Amino acid sequence: MAIAYRHQIDDDTEFALWRIEEEADELYKQLQLDEHEKAFTKQLSKSKRYLHWLGTRVLLRKMLRTEEYIDCKVDSHGKPYLVTLPYHISLSHSFDYAAVMISKTSPVGIDIEQIKQKVERIANKFMSPDELAFIGPKNTIDHLYVCWCAKEAIYKCYGQKEVSFLDNILLQPFAFEGHGIVDAKLQKGAIDIAYEVNYVKYEDYMIGYVKG
Incomplete structure (x- = not known):
């Protein structure tokens, strides 16, 4: 399967979606992995998480247009980064899709979620009464899914643990459309960062993405 959707945000930043229709073995053959990564994938074998892990790495490879080994690590906060290539990256996945966002200039965050009714039941866990x-x-x-994706994208872009969606990431009022912008702030102690999060509905998925 080729890239299903690709969006150029600016000269240095883009994101893309990969619809995962391949078997795990087919995706695995498209990657170059070191011994640590091979051992890690064996722990994930036969699971949906394994397909998601492979799908994001194959998509990253396609976006960077390289056949060389990509050294992609995860820092102590769980944020993925490239050891030898000059890109900021963010990875996400949900059911049949993998999503990757890359930028040469700034930290980025992306989240994709399949839209389901259950979000109503947990809305008060990640949104304030004002929201x-x-x-x-x-x-x-x-x-509600725009709100979740926006907060998740900001969390990933900021790249630090101990951030509460409910208490630290605050969204300004907005009306839902098929795509749009949400103004938001991350406030924690002395930290006060403004973000402009974009969102788009794609099939029965919601995508939120932000550039720091």
């Missing part, structure tokens, strides 16, 4: 107040009765589920 819940701007969620209208129309397109409620889509609206």
